[in-house]
Amino acid sequence: DQQVKQNSPSLSVQEGRISILNCDYTNSMFDYFLWYKKYPAEGPTFLISISSIKDKNEDGRFTVFLNKSAKHLSLHIVPSQPGDSAVYFCATFLNQAGTALIFGKGTTLSVSS
């Protein structure tokens, strides 16, 4: 049973607009969440993380929002660029020791110019 769910397999956005990628999780004990980006033929690349003690973390064009009561997080990319086209995974740790990072199935973002 999936503990981290990305319910939208794909998202298409125009260049310059906002991209919003969503992720739901099942266990309220999860305390760190991460987003990864993956290009074809490459390994996933760490993008941004958020601790459960925060509700927002920002890094340049990327902002992650965490809603603990809804067990939901989202990644906002503003403005979106064609180079952002990739598969985005949300992830969390199964335990507080930082082992066993588990991933959602990913959302493929396509940004058109």
Next chain:
Amino acid sequence: DSGVTQTPKHLITATGQRVTLRCSPRSGDLSVYWYQQSLDQGLQFLIQYYNGEERAKGNILERFSAQQFPDLHSELNLSSLELGDSALYFCASSVAPQAYGYTFGSGTRLTVV
């Protein structure tokens, strides 16, 4: 270049055979993680080693085994291969997983025919 090196990049083998995938973590990282990415299952955590010791186990089949050597490189051994084992196998390493997640290699694509 992420600093995590995986060899070989591609591997084609027949059912019933055994293969070994190799991973060198980033310099200074003591933890190595193995993941399997198949089309329908997304990124699945297999196993973690820390400084030569097994630390955490995920959905790793009994036909699969891993080890980490004194120089910290790791090998994932897959035996009695089946068609369903065809996937991308990623290795990752970390220094501060909660803050920076894992750093992934570019993967080994295994095709079982």
